[in-house]
Amino acid sequence: MAKVCTIVWFRRDLRLEDNPALAVAARAGPIIPVFIWCPHEEGAFLPGRVSRWWLKQSLIHLDISLRGLGAALVVRKAKDTLSVLLELVESTGATDVVYNHLYDPLSLVRDHRIKQGLVRRHIRVQSFNGDLLYEPWEVHDEEGKPFTIFESYWQKCLAMPFEPKSPLLPPGHLIAFAGNVLGCKPGELGLENETEKDSNALLSRSWCPGWSNADRMLESFVAGPLLEYAVNRHKIDGPTTSLLSPHLHFGEVSIRKVFHSVRRKQVLWAQEFSTLGEESANLFLRSIGFREYARYLCFNFPFTHERSLLSNLKSFPWRIDESMFKMWRQGRTGYPLVDAGMRELWATGWLHNRVRVIVASFCVKFLQLPWRWGMKYFWDALLDADLENDILGWQYISGSLPDGHELDLMYNPQTEGYKHDPHGEYVRQWLPELARLPAEWIHHPWDAPPAVLRAAGVELGCNYPRPIVEIAAAREHLIQAISQMWERDMVPKAASVDGQIEGSGESMEIQATSAPLPEITAWKAISKNGKLSSGSLHCDQMVPDCVREDKLAEINCSLKGVQWEHSAITPHREEIPCALALKGGRSLDENDGQIFNDLPKPPPNSDASSTAESSPTRPEFSEVKSGRVQVQEDLSVRFARRLKRKAVLDT
Numbered sequence: 001m002a003k004v005c006t007i008v009w010f011r012r013d014l015r016l017e018d019n020p021a022l023a024v025a026a027r028a029g030p031i032i033p034v035f036i037w038c039p040h041e042e043g044a045f046l047p048g049r050v051s052r053w054w055l056k057q058s059l060i061h062l063d064i065s066l067r068g069l070g071a072a073l074v075v076r077k078a079k080d081t082l083s084v085l086l087e088l089v090e091s092t093g094a095t096d097v098v099y100n101h102l103y104d105p106l107s108l109v110r111d112h113r114i115k116q117g118l119v120r121r122h123i124r125v126q127s128f129n130g131d132l133l134y135e136p137w138e139v140h141d142e143e144g145k146p147f148t149i150f151e152s153y154w155q156k157c158l159a160m161p162f163e164p165k166s167p168l169l170p171p172g173h174l175i176a177f178a179g180n181v182l183g184c185k186p187g188e189l190g191l192e193n194e195t196e197k198d199s200n201a202l203l204s205r206s207w208c209p210g211w212s213n214a215d216r217m218l219e220s221f222v223a224g225p226l227l228e229y230a231v232n233r234h235k236i237d238g239p240t241t242s243l244l245s246p247h248l249h250f251g252e253v254s255i256r257k258v259f260h261s262v263r264r265k266q267v268l269w270a271q272e273f274s275t276l277g278e279e280s281a282n283l284f285l286r287s288i289g290f291r292e293y294a295r296y297l298c299f300n301f302p303f304t305h306e307r308s309l310l311s312n313l314k315s316f317p318w319r320i321d322e323s324m325f326k327m328w329r330q331g332r333t334g335y336p337l338v339d340a341g342m343r344e345l346w347a348t349g350w351l352h353n354r355v356r357v358i359v360a361s362f363c364v365k366f367l368q369l370p371w372r373w374g375m376k377y378f379w380d381a382l383l384d385a386d387l388e389n390d391i392l393g394w395q396y397i398s399g400s401l402p403d404g405h406e407l408d409l410m411y412n413p414q415t416e417g418y419k420h421d422p423h424g425e426y427v428r429q430w431l432p433e434l435a436r437l438p439a440e441w442i443h444h445p446w447d448a449p450p451a452v453l454r455a456a457g458v459e460l461g462c463n464y465p466r467p468i469v470e471i472a473a474a475r476e477h478l479i480q481a482i483s484q485m486w487e488r489d490m491v492p493k494a495a496s497v498d499g500q501i502e503g504s505g506e507s508m509e510i511q512a513t514s515a516p517l518p519e520i521t522a523w524k525a526i527s528k529n530g531k532l533s534s535g536s537l538h539c540d541q542m543v544p545d546c547v548r549e550d551k552l553a554e555i556n557c558s559l560k561g562v563q564w565e566h567s568a569i570t571p572h573r574e575e576i577p578c579a580l581a582l583k584g585g586r587s588l589d590e591n592d593g594q595i596f597n598d599l600p601k602p603p604p605n606s607d608a609s610s611t612a613e614s615s616p617t618r619p620e621f622s623e624v625k626s627g628r629v630q631v632q633e634d635l636s637v638r639f640a641r642r643l644k645r646k647a648v649l650d651t
Contacts, residue, residue: 004028005092005177007085009099010035010073011107013130013251014058015211016065018167020128021098026171032092032181033066033174034074035059036081037189041110045305045387048380050349052191053200054209058250059186061210071176074183077190081110082117089123092177097123100130100251103295104387105302131251132292133157133164133259136299146300148309149403153296154289167257203349207246207383214247215257222261227269229280236352237426242284245384248291259288294392304391306372308400315488317481318370325369327468328362329377331430334460334467335413336443337421338362340430347430349383354420357397361411364398366474368481371398407482410475417443433463 006025010033013019025031039046047055063073078084085097097118102111115125129135139156140146147153192200208217221242225232232240247253262281269277301309308314327333331342341355351359356378363374375394379385392401399407421427424442428435434442436456441448445458446467453460460466469477 004096005030005032005094006096006098007031007088007092007094008033009085009097010062011099011102011251012249013100014062015214015252015254016062016069016170017211017215018130018254018257019100019170020130020168021100021126023168023171024126024128025096025098026174028096030175030177031071032074032088032094032177033071034076034085034088035062035186036084037075037077037191038079038081038084040079041081041106043106044376045106045379048349048382048385049192049196049200050203050381050383051385053196053203054207054246054250054383056186056189056191057204057209058211058252059189061212063186065211066174069171069174071174073186074181075186075189076183077188082114085114085118086121088181089118089121092179092181094177095124096126098126098128100128101135102131103136103299105298105305106387108299108302130254132295133255133288134160134292136296139296146296148297148401150290150293151403153293154286157289157292164256164259166260167254203383206348206350209246209250209252211247211252214244214253217242217244217247218253218258218261222265226262226265226280226284227274227277230276230283231280233283234354234420236355236420237429241352245386245389249384249386255288255291259285262288290392291389294386294388298388298391304395305375305387308371308398309395310400310402312485312489313398313400316485317368317488319368321367321369324367324468325373327465328359328367328369332465332468333362334446334465335362336424336427336431336434336445337413337417340427343430345381349381351382356393358411358413358416360394360397361405361409362413364394365410365478366469366471368477371395371400407485408478410471410478412471414444414471431464434458 006028008022008025008031013021014035016022022031022033059073059075063075066073074088076084088094089097099111102108111127115127118125134157136146139153139160141152141156147156221244225240225242229240232238234240244253244258248255248258262284266278266281266285269281297309298304328338329342329346331339331346333339333342337355338359341351341359344355345351345359360371360374360378363369364371371394375390378390378394379387382390395401396404399405399409417424417427421443422439424434424437424439427442428437434445434456437445437448437458438452438456441452445453445464446460448456448458458464
């Protein structure tokens with residue numbers, strides 16, 4: 001009997017070590033490692049230049065590693081990922097497809113559509129947790145609701161009854177598919193063009209993409225800088241952090257390996273009574289917690305790449321000024337620390353986390369530019385551009401989260417400059433026009449005496465700009481904007497459309513009041529004896545439901561021997577699918593987030609009798625038991641109506 005052939009679909013898990021999908025496929029028999037580059041599916045979040053450079057180098061490194069184990073990486077470029085996977089299944093006879101989970105809204109929609117398309121063609125599909133310590137649906141409060149405060153979330157993670165799984169060893173050998181599979185080289189994907197190669201060549205002087213290089217960086221950090229991380233983490237003029245973020249984004253090193261490496265070191269320091277070491281380990285693990293929380297929020301609130309979590313900010317009078325946005329991007333604001341940070345970002349694709357906070361705060365608080373503008377620019381420019389992390393960071397700084405910055409909190413660039421760059425070395429590195437300015441004036445050259453400016457060769461308004469906005473004026477404008485926001489927020493937003501009262505598409509957002517946060521309700525299927533019987537197993541991917549309550553009359557639900565119990569839990573597993581595909585098979589793009597507004601409310605009694613094809617979820621490819629719910633809906637007409645209503649409301 002021929003062995004089962006398994007397609008391993010690589011995405012942002014470009015490593016051999018601690019790769020659950022690869023490990024399961026390697027144990028099953030022959031494999032076909034595949035990476036599919038589909039720019040069309042990325043929509044508005046196509047990776048920027050430096051991020052694409054990293055991806056290209058990481059794919060080359062992964063291909064070399066896989067070839068060393070016996071199976072080359074099949075690289076394809078296409079307009080639709082599902083069509084490539086189906087073509088590979090047909091040409092190779094593969095019976096299984098495995099991959100690791102992603103949690104950003106766009107990937108959730110795409111992955112659900114692809115899995116449903118494969119299952120309908122009787123292809124067994126498995127997905128695994130290769131990116132988080134705990135799955136988003138494993139962490140919730142005592143009432144089963146998702147957390148919206150980081151401290152509560154992280155304390156729950158630390159108090160979980162089971163530790164994160166230990167990292168898996170890389171496979172010692174891979175059995176390649178015997179036939180010929182067509183593909184291209186990573187360099188032929190068009191990830192960089194000729195005009196970008198000179199700039200990208202400079203990146204290789206500072207960075208070494210690839211999973212084995214990521215392992216070395218982790219080992220080097222744990223053995224050295226981690227000890228004094230608590231003291232040095234806010235220093236912006238040297239390698240005081242791990243620099244692992246781009247490796248983590250592309251999955252070159254697993255978060256579980258990072259966690260366990262730091263924890264082992266923390267235990268040793270505790271035995272040695274090293275207070276500094278323990279504190280440093282705790283702070284670094286906390287930074288890992290923020291990464292976990294970013295994915296947790298995106299999963300439970302999948303509209304956050306488009307809208308604020310707190311509903312009051314929809315009334316904030318953002319300044320739509322492209323000229324100011326351009327000056328901020330180019331580092332010409334007149335505030336040296338901000339300008340140095342933005343020029344470093346443009347030149348290297350990298351920024352220290354503290355500088356990211358300062359420049360982002362300046363963008364949304366001093367200039368009052370929409371936080372989504374800044375988030376998108378970070379996505380385009382950062383080497384470690386990560387949608388979930390960018391969403392968390394920008395919403396946190398703009399005051400869009402319950403535990404984020406206060407709306408009126410402003411970081412004074414001058415004060416922050418002397419706090420984090422007291423001698424001005426960082427500013428001088430990235431602003432050579434200020435290189436001869438004394439440290440006394442380096443962070444506020446507008447106050448320097450004319451003689452000092454002449455001696456330093458600085459001519460304000462000529463070779464270095466004057467401040468784009470005065471600090472006092474910016475604070476006054478911000479206070480006025482906040483007052484205007486609260487006044488607008490008092491005005492009812494509901495409008496009558498087609499005889500129905502409908503808001504502006506912000507109905508799932510949390511109100512910024514002192515009252516308890518609204519309940520995030522979901523539904524779960526239970527059997528007659530009260531036990532969960534959805535047929536989903538512990539490792540299954542879950543997806544947020546995105547069908548509005550007023551559409552449920554047209555949804556077909558199939559359920560055998562299962563009743564519905566109303567509860568406040570995290571969203572359903574993927575084996576309770578939701579209507580994520582529009583007519584014609586088009587997947588939702590970045591502009592379709594409006595259908596994520598409300599969680600569905602399944603009918604208490606369903607008369608439908610059709611059942612969906614089961615999909616395997618265990619490493620042994622075991623079949624899923626009964627109790628699945630199939631939800632199917634043609635959303636094209638209703639979605640078009642929804643967009644029309646939104647257009648009316650926006651006017």
